[in-house]
Amino acid sequence: MKFDYVIKGGKVVSGRETFVGDIGIGEGKIRAVGKDLKGPTSERTYDARDCYVMPGIIDSHTHMNLPVSGTVSSDNFFTGGRAGVHGGVTTIIDFTTPEPSQSLPEAIKSRKEEAMDCPIDFSFHGTLYGFDSKKPEIQEAIKLGVTSFKFFTAYGESNRRTPDGELFNAFREIGELGGISMIHCENDEIIRHRRKELSSSGKKTIEYHPESRPDFSESEAVGKVIHLGKKASGRLHLAHLTTEESVELLREGKRSGIDLSGETCPQYLLMTETAYEEENGHRYAATPPLRQDADRNALWSGLESGVINSIATDHCPFQNKQKDEFKNDFLNIPQGLPGIETMSSLIFSEGVRRDRLSIERMVELISTNPAKRFGLHPDKGSLTVGTDADVVVFDPNKSKTIEAKNLHMNTDFNPYTGKTTYGWPRFVFSRGTPILEDDQFVGRRGSGKWISRKLKD
Numbered sequence: 001m002k003f004d005y006v007i008k009g010g011k012v013v014s015g016r017e018t019f020v021g022d023i024g025i026g027e028g029k030i031r032a033v034g035k036d037l038k039g040p041t042s043e044r045t046y047d048a049r050d051c052y053v054m055p056g057i058i059d060s061h062t063h064m065n066l067p068v069s070g071t072v073s074s075d076n077f078f079t080g081g082r083a084g085v086h087g088g089v090t091t092i093i094d095f096t097t098p099e100p101s102q103s104l105p106e107a108i109k110s111r112k113e114e115a116m117d118c119p120i121d122f123s124f125h126g127t128l129y130g131f132d133s134k135k136p137e138i139q140e141a142i143k144l145g146v147t148s149f150k151f152f153t154a155y156g157e158s159n160r161r162t163p164d165g166e167l168f169n170a171f172r173e174i175g176e177l178g179g180i181s182m183i184h185c186e187n188d189e190i191i192r193h194r195r196k197e198l199s200s201s202g203k204k205t206i207e208y209h210p211e212s213r214p215d216f217s218e219s220e221a222v223g224k225v226i227h228l229g230k231k232a233s234g235r236l237h238l239a240h241l242t243t244e245e246s247v248e249l250l251r252e253g254k255r256s257g258i259d260l261s262g263e264t265c266p267q268y269l270l271m272t273e274t275a276y277e278e279e280n281g282h283r284y285a286a287t288p289p290l291r292q293d294a295d296r297n298a299l300w301s302g303l304e305s306g307v308i309n310s311i312a313t314d315h316c317p318f319q320n321k322q323k324d325e326f327k328n329d330f331l332n333i334p335q336g337l338p339g340i341e342t343m344s345s346l347i348f349s350e351g352v353r354r355d356r357l358s359i360e361r362m363v364e365l366i367s368t369n370p371a372k373r374f375g376l377h378p379d380k381g382s383l384t385v386g387t388d389a390d391v392v393v394f395d396p397n398k399s400k401t402i403e404a405k406n407l408h409m410n411t412d413f414n415p416y417t418g419k420t421t422y423g424w425p426r427f428v429f430s431r432g433t434p435i436l437e438d439d440q441f442v443g444r445r446g447s448g449k450w451i452s453r454k455l456k457d
């Protein structure tokens with residue numbers, strides 16, 4: 001059998017087992033997985049000894065070039081995609097949001113143009129503010145390969161909230177079509193009230209951010225959304241869960257038989273609201289806010305037990321100067337954190353090395369499960385023969401001390417500055433082509449492909 005490349009002698013993490021073996025790659029696909037593969041005409045062998053070999057990582061929640069609070073997130077599809085490659089990411093699912101004058105299919109087309117120079121494969125969730133008037137466009141979007149739709153229960157002040165009546169219709173009708181409703185769950189009324197209260201008493205520095213969006217404002221919305229989803233027979237995915245109660249509600253919701261999944265992000269697993277008390281605490285501004293230790297622990301157990309299905313980054317970086325302008329005004333600061341490049345190493349360091357997660361579970365959380373949930377599997381998220389050769393050779397002993405300038409995300413801020421993490425990719429392949437070799441990005445601008453997603457695995 002002819003291979004273009006053979007990855008030799010790595011610990012192949014495939015499904016629920018890990019075994020020492022080789023992977024043969026040819027014409028962009030995985031051609032063989034086994035022991036002692038020989039490709040007589042193979043061009044190059046990649047030594048994977050002592051490394052894990054895993055399917056390409058999928059970041060199913062990113063915001064490249066996102067307009068926020070009068071500015072734009074600082075990574076575009078090229079810089080953000082390239083930074084992702086340094087962290088083993090080979091596919092992203094970003095978002096497309098129709099302008100008021102635009103239909104969702106039009107928005108998908110123009111966002112695809114914007115993503116043209118992405119160096120890794122990409123897809124979008126369709127973001128909708130409201131549902132009823134957008135209903136006719138859903139089927140068209142599905143034909144274009146967008147099979148998940150994002151709604152907010154909060155952000156009423158900026159007209160992004162979908163009212164409950166429309167939310168119910170969305171869950172029912174998107175569910176009937178086999179699509180997924182992805183929901184940002186926070187209670188709009190509580191947040192609006194608290195923001196007003198804090199603002200009028202002059203409490204505008206970042207340490208009041210958690211108070212403005214308390215844990216129960218999230219769990220109230222999670223509970224409501226799950227309840228509506230159940231009544232509507234919807235298929236739901238809950239974005240960026242942060243609290244202990246949310247994990248509990250997710251667990252109960254799943255037990256009640258609803259088609260439900262949930263995600264969390266590294267920032268909620270690694271940091272707490274004490275970050276906001278730091279000198280430049282405003283730079284950690286993100287929504288939902290960072291929480292407390294009990295929440296972090298609950299999120300880790302939710303990942304370990306399988307209650308939480310996936311980890312994604314909500315990658316939405318800003319330069320310090322973009323945030324510093326609002327140092328004393330959390331009400332208007334651009335909210336978001338960089339994350340795409342550091343996810344795999346942080347989760348490996350804090351999860352696998354600390355025995356909170358097995359390596360197989362980590363791969364499920366950052367690759368296989370998002371691939372399955374969002375209609376990318378088995379081409380993405382697996383190492384099955386015949387599927388896309390998106391492969392990461394992950395060196396568990398490679399370490400790096402995190403600092404913005406050692407990384408490739410387009411920001412001078414990193415929330416984990418000074419932290420040494422273990423486990424970084426040594427080689428990364430995208431559809432059979434090497435795109436990272438020993439810390440060097442060797443991919444190409446624009447070589448990422450638009451991925452038309454399926455409706456149901």
Ligand SMILES: [Zn+2]
Binds near residue numbers: 061
């Ligand atoms: Zn987001």
